[in-house]
Amino acid sequence: MYVAVKLEDGKCTGCKLCIFICPEPNVLKFSKEVKKVAVNEGRCKGCGLCVTICPKEALASASIGN
Amino acid sequence: MIEQKIVEPEYLFFQADREEVFITGSEALKEAIKRANVDMAISYPITPQSESMHLVGDLYVEGYVREYFRGENEFAVMSAVAGASMGGVRVFTATGGPGTLRAFEIFPAWAGARVPVVCAFMTRGVNSPLSIQPDTIEMAFMLHTGIVMFHAETAQDLYDMLLKAFVIAEKPDVHIPVGVFADGFFVTHTREKVKIDPAEIKLPPYNPYSSPVPVMDMENVPVRHMRDPFVMKSNFISYAAHASWQQEILAAAERARKHIHKYLGGLVETENEEAEILIIASGTAVSQSREAIALACQEGLNAGLVKIKSIRPFPEEEIRKLTQKAKAVIVPEFNRVGWLCKEIKSVVEDNTKVVGGPRVFGGMTMPPHLILAEIRRCSQ
Amino acid sequence: MNKNLFKISPGFEDIMPAEYRELVHDGPYGKNLGVSDLGTFKELLEEHPLCAGCGLALSLRLILASLPNPEDTIIVGSTGCSSLAFPQVGVHNIHSLFGNQNAVASGLKRALKLRFPEKTKDVVAIAGDGATADIGLDMVMHSWFRRENIATIMLDNEAYANTGGQESGMSPQGTVLYMAPKGKKFPKISLPEIAREVGCAYVAVGSPAQPRPLEKMVRRTILVAREIGPTYLQVFCPCPTNYKFKPQETVAKIKQREKEGTFQTREYITLEAQKLLTKLEEGKK
Amino acid sequence: MNRKISIRMSGLGGQGVVTAAHILGVATTLEGLVSTVNPFFGAEKRLAPAESYVRISSSQIDERGEVLYPNIIMIFHPHVITLGKCYTMPFFDGLQPEGILIINSEQPLDLSKEDLTKLGQLNARLFYLPATQIATQVAETELSTNIAMLGGLVGVTRLVSVEAIRESLAERFGGRKFLASATTAALDDVLKSKFAQVTQLVDRNMEVVHKASEAVQEYFIKKKEAGSLCMLR
DSSP states (O other), rough: OEEEEEOGGGGGOOOOOOHHHOSSSSSSEEETTTTEEEEEEGOOOOOOOHHHHHHHOOOOEEOOOO | OOOOOOHHIIIIIIISSEOOOOHHHHHHHHHHHTTOOEEEEEEEEOTTTTHHHHHHHHHHTTTSSSEEOOOOSHHHHHHHHHHHHTTTTTEEEOTTTTTHHTTTTTHHHHHTTTOOEEEEEEEOOOOSSSOOOOOTTTHHTTSSSOOOOEESSSSSOOOHHHHHHHHHHHHHTTOEEEEEEEEEETTTOOOEEEEEOOOEEEOOOOOGGGGGSSSSSSSSOOOOOSSSTTTOOHHHHHHHHHHHHHHHHHHHHHHHHHHHOOOOOEEEEEESSTTSSSEOOTTTTHHHHHHHHHHHHHTTEEEEEEEOOOOOOOHHHHHHTSSSSSEEEEEEEEESOOOOOOOOTTSSSGGEEEEEEEEESSSOOOHHHHHHHHHHHOOO | OOOHHHGTTTTTTTOOOOOHHHHHHHOOOOSSSOOTTTSOOOBOOOHHHOOOHHHHHHHHHHHHOOOOOOOOEEEESSHHHHHHGGGSSSSEEEEEESSSSHHHHHHHHHHHHHHTTOOOEEEEEEEHIIIIIIITTTHHHHHHHTTTSSSEEEEOOBBTTTTTTTTTSSOOOOOOBBTTOOOOSSOOOOHHHHHHHOOOOOEEEOTTTHHHHHHHHHHHHHHHHHHHOOOOEEOOOOOOOTTOOOOHHHHHHHHHHHHHHOOEEEEEOOOOHHHHHHHHHHHOO | SSSOOOEEEETTSSSSSHHHHHHHHHHHHTTTTTEEEOSSSSSTTTEOOOOOEEEEEEEOOOOOOOOOSSEEEEEETTHHHHHSSSSSTTTTTTTOOEEEEEEEOOOOOOOOOHHHHHHHHOOOOOEEEEEHHHIIIIISSGGGGGHHHHHHHHHOOOOOOOHHHHHHHHHHHSSSSOOOOOHHHHHHHHHHHHHSSHHHHHHHHHHHHHHHHHEEEHHHHHHHTTTTEEEOO
C-alpha cells in the first residue's frame, strides 16, 4: 500500500504553504491560471507535512494503488 | 605571468636544445614545472618533498605558476587539487611517505573521478618509529589505486617524467592521474647533471573540454540530472555501473601504454638483455644495479639490466619476454615487502628463478656489493 | 552558462528523459526565480531517495530555489544523506569524499577564478553536520582561515543519519544515539560562533520552518562569499527517522525546539558585509 | 682520472659540510669531470652531526646515497671522532686502501691504538689542518672553516684546481638561486653580512684556500710502534 496526499480542490485557496513545506521536489505544482495547487501523486511519499500546514484542511493523506 | 612560448610537447621533449646544469632532484622538479604551463600548485610540507614545493612557490612569485597556496594537511591538499582539476585547470602537487598515506583515500577517488592531476611522490619510510629516510614502501600501497605510476631513477628522469606525465595524463583516452615517484634524498637531495630545456618555452595549456567527464564549471550541461540514480544502491544496475567504471579506469591506464611508448620510449629500458643473469629494478635501485654490474664485469661476470620506468601500467609482456631465457632474475629493492619482486614473479613464466632481493630498508643506502654478491651466487 | 548549451538538439526531444526536457523548458536558469516561485517552475532537485518528511531534503529544496545565480553555481557536497540527493541536482556538483568538501571547494573556486576572471562563479559547499563539524572540521575551518570565497552551508540533522543514526558533534547533549549509548556527553558544537570568531563575514542559523527568511540567508551567504570572504549558514533540519518522530512532525519539531530555547535563528554580519548587503538589497528594491 | 673518488665530509651542523660538498661538486664539474653531491639524509640541526658526500669521476656515476667506501674522509671537527659525533661507526670502517684523512685540528688527535693500527694496515695517509684557526685569522669568521677544509683538500690532492674553486665559490654566493635549507640560508646571510661585496667574500675565502693548502701537514703512522705518529715534514 502506498500513501500519498490528496487535494480537495474546492478547499484550496492557493496560499502555497504546502509547496514550501514539502521535502519532495516537483510534487506540488501551482497553477497561475486557476490559482490552485495540484498534486503529482506518483511522486508523493505521503509524509503528511503539507497536511499539517494547510490552513484550509484541503489536503489529506490517503492510500493509493495497491 | 611570465611570457613563454608555447611549443609542441614533441619539440620540448625531443628537439629543443638542452642546457646541462648541476642541480638537485628538487631543483629538477622546479625546472620541469617551470616549463609545464601549470595553472595551480598546492603544497604541504613533508621531508623529503618540502624543498620541491618551496621551489614551486618561487615559480609562483616569478610568474610561472598562476596560483599557489599551502593547504592544511595532505588529504586536504589532495582534495583541493581534485577540486581545482575538476574546475578545469592544470594542477600540480607533491608529497611523500607518511604524507602519501595521510592522503591515501583520495588517490582512488582521483582515478575514479578521472582527474588528470600530476603528483610527485618523494618516497620515504612510513613506519613507526619515525623515519624520514628513503624507502619505497609507499609504492606498494599505491599499486591498486588506479593511478599511472612512473618511477624515476635520476633527477633527469624526474624532470622528463614530470613533463611527460602532464601530456599523458591529459590525453582524452587516458585522462587519469599520473604519479611520478622519485626516491627521497637519493634523487631529491642529490646534485647531479641534468639536461633541461630553455626556460622560454612551455607545454601547451590544458584543454578541460577534451576531458571524457564534464568539467565542473557550469559551462556545459549538468548531465547528472537523473531520477533515482544508482549510487549506493544494492541492485544489479548499481553493481554493473561500478564494476564497469572500475574496469574503465584500468582500461584508461592500459590505453596510456602507447603514449608511454611514444614519450618515454617504452615502459622498460634494457642493457645487455641477452645475459643469463638479469637484474630488474626501478628507481634508484637501478643506479645501484648499474654499479654492481660494472663491478661484476671487472670479475668477468655477465649480467644484464632491465629498468622499469612504468609501474602502472606494468610491463607484463616485456618482462615475460625478457626473462624467458634468463637463468636468474635478481630484483633489488629499497623496501621490506618486495612489491616489485611480487609483480615480477606474477608475470615470469618460471618464477622460481626470481631472486627476491637484496632489499634494504629503514633508510640505508644499498651497497652495490650486495647486488654483486647475488650476481656471484647466481653465476655459480 | 550560456543557455543555448543545454538546449536539446532538434530531433532528439523524444529520446531525452522527461525530467531533462522539463528542466530545459521550465528550469530556473537565468530567470531570477526564488522560493516564492516554487511550484511554478521545474526545480533543480529531481526525485530523490531520502525519507518521507526529511528535513534535510526540504532544506535542500529551499536552498536550491534560493540560489541567486543557479546557472553559474557549482556545489560541492559530501558523503551523507545529502549525497543521495545530489546526483539529481541540476547544477554541477561534486561529491568527492567524506569531509573534504571545503578543501575541494577551495581548489575549485580558485580554479574558476583563474579561468573566468570576468565572470561570477559561485562555489557553495553543502554538507551534513558530520562532514562539516566533525570529520571535515579542519578543512572547513582552514578554508575560513584562508579567506576562501566560498559559501559553507551545513545541513544540520544532528546525527550521522546515512550510516544509521550515530551521535554527531552537533547532537544535543544527552541525546541517546548509536555510539552514544549512554547519551551524548558534551554539548552541541557552537560552530556559528566559531565561524564568527575566525572571521566569516556572514554567519547565520536558520531552518526550513521559515522558508523566506531561509532564502534571504542563503542569498546573503552566497553574495557575501562572492564579494568578501567565507560565510557560514547552518540549517536545522530534523531527522524523523533517527530521532524517531512522525514524518509530518518535522516542522513542528523545529518550532518546539525554538520554544524550548535549544534552537535559535540568528545572524552575525560584519560591518563590511552589512555595507555590501545594504547596497545589494537596496539596489534590488 | 679513471677511477671514481668518493669523499665523505663529516662535521657538525653549521660548519658547512653541505656547502663544502656543493662547492667542490660544482668546481669539479666546471673542470669537465662528472660529480654527484648529496647530504646525509637526516633532519640536521645546528651542532648535531652532519655529513655530506661527493663522488668524482671522469665517466658516468651511477651509485647513489651515502658513501660507504670513501677514498677520502674530511673531518671538520675533532668531536666527530673524539666524541663520536657522527653517523658512521666505527668511524674508519669502509675507508679504502691508500685512503686519505684530512682532520681539522691544530694538533694530532689522540686516536686509539686500534684506529691507528687499522689505518696503518690500509696505508692510509693522515693529514692535519688548523682549518678553523685559518678561517678565523684570514677571513675573520669561523664560517669559512669549510672553505679552509677545501683548501686542505687542494693541498693534498690534485682533484680540483684553485681556479675552479674560485669560480664555484662565486657561483655559490653570488650566482643564481640555488636550493638551501632555511638554516643554511640563514648562515649564508650571516656570512655575506661580514663582507661588503660578494667579490670580497670570494677573495678572502680564496686567501683561506691558499693558506690552508699550504698549512696542511701529513703525519706518518709508525707501523712498528702501532699507535704512534710522527710528523712527515
